[in-house]
Every structure is written in structure tokens, then in C-alpha cells.
Amino acid sequence: MEMFKVHSVKAAREKLVENFKDFKCEVEEIEILEAEGRLLGEDIHSKLNVPHFRRSTVDGYAVISKDTYGASESLPMFLEVLGEVEMGKAANMKITTDKAVYVPTGGMIPEGADAVVMVEYVEKLDSTNITISRPAVSKENIIDVGDDIRENQKVLSKGVRLRPHDIGVLSSIGVDKVNVFKMPSISIISTGDEVIDPKEELQLGKIKDINTYTLSAMAKEIGLNIVERRVVKDNKELLKNTLKECIEKSDMVMLSGGSSVGTKDITTIVINEMGEPGVFVHGVAMKPGKPTILAKAHNKPLFGLPGQPASAMIAFKVFVEYFIKNIFNLDEYEDRFIEASMTTNIHSAPGKETYQMVYLEREDGEYKAHPVYGKSGMITLMSKAKGYIKIDEDKEGIKEGEKVRVNLF
Structure with a gap:
């Protein structure tokens, strides 16, 4: 049985960026009233002074x-x-x-x-x-003339996510259409003989599909266009044909399940048969999410996430969301987080980046972060958690009362 060659989160991210340094997204022109939440595909310079009279x-x-x-x-x-x-x-x-x-x-x-x-x-x-x-x-x-905006002044930078007040700025300088990035399209595949559609009747040994729904919602939240969502049995030829089809019709593919080193985990094999270079990361020094796969085929990124829902969510935030933010050079303001005080000691895994899910309570005007404990397959981890904290690999843990940054789901 082949074991992982584990990469640190930092090294895995560096490999991801290096392999897709030429990844480009097209732009499209749309009306500014449709542009809220989209990423600006060009620098915007004003063609007039605002105001143009005193x-x-x-x-x-x-x-x-x-x-x-x-x-x-x-x-x-x-x-x-x-x-x-x-x-x-x-x-x-x-x-x-x-x-x-x-x-x-x-x-x-x-x-x-x-x-x-x-x-x-x-x-x-x-x-x-x-x-x-x-x-x-x-x-x-x-x-005075131009006190607000000067003619030829850059008012918005390429890559900024357009907010309502940005739309107002565009209208004030006479811009009614803008070029925005077309967000990458993605296909989502969940593998496992035990996984069934939520509409199907539940039988012993089967579980309702969680990951394609959860990951689809997370992908949509960061702007990705979902073109395909599939549940595939643990059959090599079936997975290979499905993956090939998804690669052809989308810019990215995300798979969940089948990424560990068990005898039926065939994701790595199938990905490597799609084309060079195939898998370049299989195993990351993080908890949860160790069996994460990063790969490339037909110049498209492929992400193999763990099958356990909570682990898949963390791996999505650490790699898929990171990849999208890196493409567009998004600033830190894009990250949604809250500063809170930890209510108890948290131990971390030695040599690994540890991600601990937490829920939040507000006490005396301050947020308190409470750990959500449970095995990675438990659905309550997802329902209770409002976010997660990251403990660096060289840190032993978090002490009670210590200020932490809670990254929000």
C-alpha cells in the first residue's frame, strides 16, 4: 500500500500556485447594475472631474x-x-x-x-x-472642481470585488458598463458506494449525499459557476469517464472521497490517467484534511478532498478558496473573520497545521470561541460550527483566554 508523501500547507500552496501560474480568466462586459459582487476585470480611470462644477x-x-x-x-x-x-x-x-x-x-x-x-x-x-x-x-x-475625483484619476483597481458604493462611484463618472472577470466553472464529484441522493430511500449501510451539496454551496459563495454535480460509485472506469467528461466541460474539478490510501481509494490512479503532470500533492500536514490531493490535467486544476464532510470543508477553505483568491490577487478584506477569546485550552497535532471548528457566543461585548468536538464524520460538527481557528504547525496549541482569529464559514 503506497503511503503519503506529506507536504506542509505552505509547500502545497506553493506547488498549486506554481503549477497554475498561467491560469487566466476571461472578462465580459456587463451593465453596472448587474456587477455588484463581481470582480473588476480592468482598472477604471475617470474621464471627467467630480464634481465638474463648484x-x-x-x-x-x-x-x-x-x-x-x-x-x-x-x-x-x-x-x-x-x-x-x-x-x-x-x-x-x-x-x-x-x-x-x-x-x-x-x-x-x-x-x-x-x-x-x-x-x-x-x-x-x-x-x-x-x-x-x-x-x-x-x-x-x-x-471645488475635481475635489472628489480628478480627470484621469484611477478610481477602482482591477480585481476589486464591486460593492454597492463602488457601483455608485462608477455611475458618478458616467460609466454604465464594465468589464468583469468570468469566474471559473467547476464540476463537483462525490465518490463512494455508500453515497445516495437525498431523494433516495435510505437503506442500511447507505448515507445521504452531503459533500456535493455542501461543496456546491461553498463554491457558489466564492463566485464559481457550477456546471456539473455528480455522485459516482467506487468503480474505476465509471469515475474515469465521469472525470474526463467534467474536465472537458469545466475549468476546474473538485472530487470528494477516495483520496486516502485504502484499497478502494482509486481517485489518485484515475487522476494520473487523465494526463501530465497528474497528482503533484497527495497528503498535507494538516488536521483534518491530511489526504487532500492537488493535481493538474489538461492544464486544469483538480482538487481531491477528503470524504468526511467537516474535513472536506476545511480542505476547501485552505486550498480551493485560496486558489481563487490567488488568481485574482484579492486583498485580505475578502476574508470574513472575527476576533474572539478562546474559552478553553486547545491542543494541536505536532508538525501539522491544526484547524479546530468553533462556535461563537457574545459575552460582555466580546466574542467567545468554543471548540466543537466530535469525529470528523459527525454532521453536528457542521451544524454547530460558525467557523474555525488555525493553529500553526510550530505551535503547541491555544491557551484559555488567548485571542484567536475565527475564520467564518
Whole structure:
């Protein structure tokens, strides 16, 4: 029986990146209203200034700031009102010494004015005269041309995940369509004679399919397009034909089960028959998830994850999700995590990266992380866990009360 040649998580990731350093994703042009959550496929530079005219940030009177110097409640300054600016229209008046024009919030600043005095500091004497009880400084309550965004300025970088406020930025500079990355397509295969569809009648010795559903949801959550989802019996020719078909129709393939060194675990053999280089990692120094497979065939990544659901989830986060984030150079803000205090001591496996599932409680304004214990095949591990913590291979464990980073599912 062939045993694992175990790689560290770091070394396995390096091999993954090296084998797919030329992996590229196409882009497609879509309307910005459809782009929320998509990854930007190009740098966006503004073709105009925002704002493209001087605007008031308050309701008030546009003035020449020098005309207000020394103004106070006991000694106000008197100014003549030339009129008012209407929203959405150009200010066609010019302000000269001792003159003022009323401007609403967002309205255009008339030529000659360099400040706006808020209405709170103005008293109307009649339809054409006001007093000002507070001095204004140059550019007070004014946004100048290009103060927000300058023409030719880069406003969004390639690879950023577009959020609602990014859509607003795009609309503000007149962009109605953007190029976004087409996310890779993936096929998901679960192996095992014991695995049946949830709709099938349960018999002794059989288990309902969990992994294709769980892994499909996780893949969808990070943006992958699922083109195929199959449950395959432990039959070499059947698995080989299914894998070949999935490789042809998708950019990536993920298999769960059949990755250990048992007599019926044929995943490695089948993958190696798909083409060079085949399996380049089989066995990772991590707990759970040691039998993880990383492979390449027809220039496409193949991931062999453990059959135990909790282990498969961890292996997905550590390698599949990592791979996608590496392709697009996603920043750390993409990671969803919470800082918490550990409620008990946690021991780790010597020489392995240990991943411990936890659930969270909030006490006295602080999150507490509680370990979820159980064998890796237990469904309660998945239902109770809100995330997991990572213990580095050179660390003996986590002490009670120690601050930890909980990576959220």
C-alpha cells in the first residue's frame, strides 16, 4: 500500500500556485447594475472631474470671504442679495464686493464667490438685503472642481470585488458598463458506494449525499459557476469517464472521497490517467484534511478532498478558496473573520497545521470561541460550527483566554 508523501500547507500552496501560474480568466462586459459582487476585470480611470462644477455643501449664501471678515452678532456685515441659484441649473450671476447669492446644498457656486455662509448665520432684512454674524474663510462649505475625483484619476483597481458604493462611484463618472472577470466553472464529484441522493430511500449501510451539496454551496459563495454535480460509485472506469467528461466541460474539478490510501481509494490512479503532470500533492500536514490531493490535467486544476464532510470543508477553505483568491490577487478584506477569546485550552497535532471548528457566543461585548468536538464524520460538527481557528504547525496549541482569529464559514 503506497503511503503519503506529506507536504506542509505552505509547500502545497506553493506547488498549486506554481503549477497554475498561467491560469487566466476571461472578462465580459456587463451593465453596472448587474456587477455588484463581481470582480473588476480592468482598472477604471475617470474621464471627467467630480464634481465638474463648484458646489455648495450647505444651504447658504455664496460670498466673497473678505467681505465677511470681522463679522459678529454684535457687529454684523450687511450684504446685498443678487438672487438665488436653482438646483440643476447654471449660476449665471457674478458676485462682486458686498454682494451675495443664495445657494442650496449641491447648487452651483456663482463666479466671483469663494465661500458659502450657512443660513444659520444669516438674517434676512428684506428681499434684497441680509446681515452675516459670522466670518467665512476661503473655500468654506465649497467643493471645488475635481475635489472628489480628478480627470484621469484611477478610481477602482482591477480585481476589486464591486460593492454597492463602488457601483455608485462608477455611475458618478458616467460609466454604465464594465468589464468583469468570468469566474471559473467547476464540476463537483462525490465518490463512494455508500453515497445516495437525498431523494433516495435510505437503506442500511447507505448515507445521504452531503459533500456535493455542501461543496456546491461553498463554491457558489466564492463566485464559481457550477456546471456539473455528480455522485459516482467506487468503480474505476465509471469515475474515469465521469472525470474526463467534467474536465472537458469545466475549468476546474473538485472530487470528494477516495483520496486516502485504502484499497478502494482509486481517485489518485484515475487522476494520473487523465494526463501530465497528474497528482503533484497527495497528503498535507494538516488536521483534518491530511489526504487532500492537488493535481493538474489538461492544464486544469483538480482538487481531491477528503470524504468526511467537516474535513472536506476545511480542505476547501485552505486550498480551493485560496486558489481563487490567488488568481485574482484579492486583498485580505475578502476574508470574513472575527476576533474572539478562546474559552478553553486547545491542543494541536505536532508538525501539522491544526484547524479546530468553533462556535461563537457574545459575552460582555466580546466574542467567545468554543471548540466543537466530535469525529470528523459527525454532521453536528457542521451544524454547530460558525467557523474555525488555525493553529500553526510550530505551535503547541491555544491557551484559555488567548485571542484567536475565527475564520467564518
